[in-house]
Amino acid sequence: MPQRDDPHDDDFPAPRLTWRVPDARRLPALEPYADVVGRVPHVIVRETVWDTSDGVLAAAGIDLVRSEDGTWTIDRGDGPEHLADRTADAPVPELAVYLRGRPLTVVRRRDTTTALLVLHSRDGRVRAEVADVRVDEGAPGEPVLRVGRWWALADDGSEHALVRGVERAMLDAAEDSKDAEGTDVARTDTASTTEGDERGAGLSEQSPVQVPRGAPVRRPAGVRRPRSGTAARFVVDALATLRADVVRIDPLVRRGEPDALHAHRGSLRRIRSVLAVFRGALDRDATEAVRRSLGHVGRAAGVARDAEVLAATVRSLADRAPLGLVDDAASAGLLGRLATAHREAVAGFDEVLRSAEWFDALDALDALIADAPPGPRAGDAVRPFVERRLHRERRRMRRARDTAAARAGDLEVLHDARKAARRLRYGVEAVGGSVAGHQHLGRLRKVQAALGDGLDAAHAVAALQLGTDFTAGVLATVGRQRADRRFRRGRELLARL
Numbered sequence: 001m002p003q004r005d006d007p008h009d010d011d012f013p014a015p016r017l018t019w020r021v022p023d024a025r026r027l028p029a030l031e032p033y034a035d036v037v038g039r040v041p042h043v044i045v046r047e048t049v050w051d052t053s054d055g056v057l058a059a060a061g062i063d064l065v066r067s068e069d070g071t072w073t074i075d076r077g078d079g080p081e082h083l084a085d086r087t088a089d090a091p092v093p094e095l096a097v098y099l100r101g102r103p104l105t106v107v108r109r110r111d112t113t114t115a116l117l118v119l120h121s122r123d124g125r126v127r128a129e130v131a132d133v134r135v136d137e138g139a140p141g142e143p144v145l146r147v148g149r150w151w152a153l154a155d156d157g158s159e160h161a162l163v164r165g166v167e168r169a170m171l172d173a174a175e176d177s178k179d180a181e182g183t184d185v186a187r188t189d190t191a192s193t194t195e196g197d198e199r200g201a202g203l204s205e206q207s208p209v210q211v212p213r214g215a216p217v218r219r220p221a222g223v224r225r226p227r228s229g230t231a232a233r234f235v236v237d238a239l240a241t242l243r244a245d246v247v248r249i250d251p252l253v254r255r256g257e258p259d260a261l262h263a264h265r266g267s268l269r270r271i272r273s274v275l276a277v278f279r280g281a282l283d284r285d286a287t288e289a290v291r292r293s294l295g296h297v298g299r300a301a302g303v304a305r306d307a308e309v310l311a312a313t314v315r316s317l318a319d320r321a322p323l324g325l326v327d328d329a330a331s332a333g334l335l336g337r338l339a340t341a342h343r344e345a346v347a348g349f350d351e352v353l354r355s356a357e358w359f360d361a362l363d364a365l366d367a368l369i370a371d372a373p374p375g376p377r378a379g380d381a382v383r384p385f386v387e388r389r390l391h392r393e394r395r396r397m398r399r400a401r402d403t404a405a406a407r408a409g410d411l412e413v414l415h416d417a418r419k420a421a422r423r424l425r426y427g428v429e430a431v432g433g434s435v436a437g438h439q440h441l442g443r444l445r446k447v448q449a450a451l452g453d454g455l456d457a458a459h460a461v462a463a464l465q466l467g468t469d470f471t472a473g474v475l476a477t478v479g480r481q482r483a484d485r486r487f488r489r490g491r492e493l494l495a496r497l
Contacts, residue, residue: 039115256346310342310460
């Protein structure tokens with residue numbers, strides 16, 4: 001049978017259109033539209049779908065699949081991505097934040113059968129490919145399988161008459177195939193989802209068409225969500241958004257992505273700030289328990305982050321030191337020791353991310369969001385509630401500002417002022433446009449940044465003063481000058497709040 005000259009040609013586009021087929025109907029006759037119709041033998045791909053026994057991945061809309069050749073893919077709804085080689089019992093870093101120590105097992109077996117038609121125009125060129133895809137799956141040992149079927153169309157993008165005719169014939173077949181109850185065949189335009197890595201996959205016999213997956217399996221909620229417009233609902237929605245950030249960042253930290261550790265620590269701080277600023281909306285015992293558990297993990301993240309910042313700060317001081325006063329060998333040795341300490345701190349935090357402590361903290365956060373245990377202010381209207389709570393935080397910020405002005409040289413007082421500015425900022429950001437406080441977010445960010453830079457430089461000075469060589473003394477002097485400049489700027493910004 002005639003086929004494409006090179007069925008592995010990566011220049012041929014991926015499927016542009018798919019149709020969900022609810023029954024066993026045949027493809028329409030396509031011979032009238034093509035000079036030659038090549039039929040590629042059926043290809044069957046057997047896979048196993050893995051999940052926990054209680055369907056944690058399915059509830060998150062995640063498909064974890066292992067093919068016969070041992071290849072693992074993960075599909076979060078945007079198409080499959082290949083995972084690094086691993087065994088069935090090895091941890092999956094990308095999924096640890098969902099699995100939380102739960103073992104994986106085979107929950108479904110899936111067979112995907114693809115029949116492919118290759119359509120040539122009169123000049124012999126391949127203008128289109130049509131796939132008829134059937135997916136049979138079911139739990140191990142289950143006698144009744146769930147069946148899914150799709151038609152898919154890929155073309156060369158030329159608007160050739162063959163392509164227009166084939167698309168019209170398939171669309172007509174889909175529209176004419178309503179069943180007695182009037183069930184439609186679903187049509188999906190996949191042009192926007194076939195860019196990047198999937199582009200050029202084509203419908204070759206070695207690459208069966210990637211058909212749409214079913215909707216995520218949702219576990220029923222045990223408790224109704226708080227009523228809209230109430231303080232409890234506002235806090236629960238804010239926590240759900242921040243929880244999504246933690247889940248997104250966690251795999252990046254495990255892979256060692258740049259700035260992921262900083263983002264992870266910030267996400268934990270935001271959650272703890274929201275729980276503190278908006279006390280009263282949810283049960284205080286429950287919120288304080290979550291704050292404590294996240295605080296333990298956050299402090300572990302802080303150790304790793306502080307080591308990272310210390311190494312970066314000393315490196316910056318070495319670059320800014322006067323020429324001729326810093327010995328290159330001594331500087332390299334110092335930076336090497338700091339880099340080693342940073343790696344050890346990161347390794348320690350990686351252990352925390354694999355620990356029951358972290359997984360228990362996530363479980364407690366999820367339970368707080370799902371159960372929403374009411375506090376004494378749970379039913380308050382959201383606007384007056386958040387205005388009262390932010391007014392209290394502004395008073396707290398003013399007290400910290402006044403104390404910093406009275407005790408200008410006390411690093412602990414400046415640190416407290418920075419924490420107050422950060423907590424107020426996170427509270428205002430959680431509210432969004434509900435109050436006028438967002439107008440001052442820029443000032444709060446500047447205060448936080450200036451005091452943070454000064455404290456980083458001061459901590460570097462303290463570390464460098466432990467050294468006895470001349471180079472460490474020079475770097476400490478440069479760091480002290482930087483700290484003084486940044487603290488002076490921070491106090492000026494505090495006075496304007």
